[in-house]
Amino acid sequence: MSAAPAPAQAHDDWPDNYRAPAAWWAVAVTMIFQIVSMIDRQVVSVLIPEMRADLGLNDFQISMVQGMAFALFYGAMGLIIGALVDRHSRQKIMFTGIVLWSIAAAATGFARNYVQLFVARLFVGFGEGAISPAAQSLLSGIFPRGKLATPMSCFTAAGVIGISLSYALGGLLLDRFTVAPLGGVLEGMAPWRQVLVVTGAPGVAVALLAFTLREPKRAGTPPPQRHEASWGSFFGYIRANARLMLGVILGSALVAMMTQAAMSWTPTYARRVLGVSAGEVGTIMSLAVGLGGVIGGIALGLVIDHWFRRGVHDIALRLLAIAALTVPPLIALCFLADDATILFGGITLMMLTMGAIFGPTLAAVQMIAPPAMRGRFGALVVLASNLFGFAFGPMLVGAITDYGFGDPNKIGVSVAIVLVLVCPFAAWLIWNARGDFVRRLAAVPAHSPSNEVCS
Incomplete structure (x- = not known):
């Protein structure tokens, strides 16, 4: 529906x-x-x-x-x-x-x-x-x-x-x-x-x-007052829309965490466990990340815009939640298959889906952000994704391998554990934010002035 x-x-x-x-x-x-x-x-x-x-x-x-x-x-x-x-x-x-x-x-x-x-x-x-x-x-x-x-x-x-x-x-x-x-x-x-x-x-x-x-510039729209762009208003907006903010920002950050947990350890797993050479890893990863991220990202953006114009305004969150729930278990199986072809195929799939959804997520956040706060909300999404993606994701995999298994050859199992544990929580947060997103979308004017005080 x-x-x-x-x-x-x-x-x-x-x-x-x-x-x-x-x-x-x-x-x-x-x-x-x-x-x-x-x-x-x-x-x-x-x-x-x-x-x-x-x-x-x-x-x-x-x-x-x-x-x-x-x-x-x-x-x-x-x-x-x-x-x-x-x-x-x-x-x-x-x-x-x-x-x-x-x-x-x-x-x-x-x-x-x-x-x-x-x-x-x-x-x-x-x-x-x-x-x-x-x-x-x-x-x-x-x-x-x-x-x-x-x-x-x-x-x-x-x-x-x-x-x-x-x-x-x-x-x-x-x-x-x-x-x-x-x-x-x-x-x-x-x-x-x-x-x-x-x-x-x-x-x-x-x-x-x-x-x-x-x-x-838009005719007849004066710039917002300074208090509308204050930090107090910014954090107040987050508190007033807590479920929406957790779903969109934390949910997408958890998707980034799973993506980077797999991406950052794939070369090590491929070389250490599967015996793939460094040169082969570099070439294949470059192709998987480049082709998957670019083709998947642009194609997904076109699809989301198409369905948004047809009235399915929560389409980006729907696809993000579905990808967060269904793709990580498949990638986990790729890390347990002990096969390089399957592994790199899984990484390509991940970039075509989970890795490609970040652009539409940024668009969704900008749609619901008050115009006088768009810059900070854009930065907040990047901060959350960097923190969870580049810090917590790889670190958690390493901790499970070193302190849980005590065996460096279990790195693939550690990645699989992180993916399977995090994915349902991320999907739940994102899916539950859909109703709030549509209501907030209706409340924020599509094109209000965004503090264009300089030309």
Whole structure:
């Protein structure tokens, strides 16, 4: 049975200063920003052996630089920047964030000790924290509700493209600079340092694309009062809609937790237990993640927009709950099958479903967020997904393996346990939020002013 429809879509139109070509140009620009962001964030992972030897680092220090510390700082700063997004020009915030992280990413190549490396990476996280909340807020202010899931899926798919490019570009440049190092101001620098400077510095030029974007404007809609965008109002809205917030934000974070628990340990499981070579793992994972995330994400966005326009306004939550309940047990069986083909097939399925639903989830949150709080709600989803996905998920699998089984070869069983235990709770939270989502959707105007105080 379809959910009760939201109000008629007479207001389902473009802003006064936007039409379809300009709207999709905004999608293309935010996708470019997301790709550059992921390259600068992930390219470090290709350079770890050289970086570790040059700076004399241990595995824990490396994990802090690219793992927990980065994810938490990125998420926490994103929430603070989200408040700025709610009050100021998203165009200028994105420009400033890109310039900051690009300079910080290039400065990473000049780090002479762990402290300098750590601080540079913190500023990379600080700058990158601007893109997601600003892009989500901008796109939700441009696209009508019935067309929002597709552009948001394109934005998140760009992150998958960026991750795939970071592996390929990092390896290619490292090999190139090892054979033929660059001269000029970079002469004499270690190849891994040159890679970081070359991949980081161009972002300053890319940032100029922010000035090709426009703040969406609608006639006859004055900007909200400052108290409407206060932190007190923000947390009050969460308390007043607790079941909805838990279902959409915590539920999607638990889906991210299951996804990353499987993704982060798949290479180790494949090499340690199944005997797959490192080269094969890298190639297959790149294909599974890239093809599954991009094709699945965009296709799912189109499907959700289609059914939303037909009146099934909770379609994103329905599909997310169904995926959370049915896919993890299948992936768990793949980790117990002791077969590499089945394993990588399962990872591809997971990216086509659970990994692809994040864009429509972001769109759903933006639909129900009061316009003066869109930036912070976008950042909150990213913070929750980073915390559960990149921190708790992999950590829980490792804890079960080390302290539960005491056997490193049981890593596949540990992943299966996490998937089976978490999936029903995630599905229950999301499914129970559907009614509240539809009611909230009806209460929030489809296109209210979102604090466009700057042009």
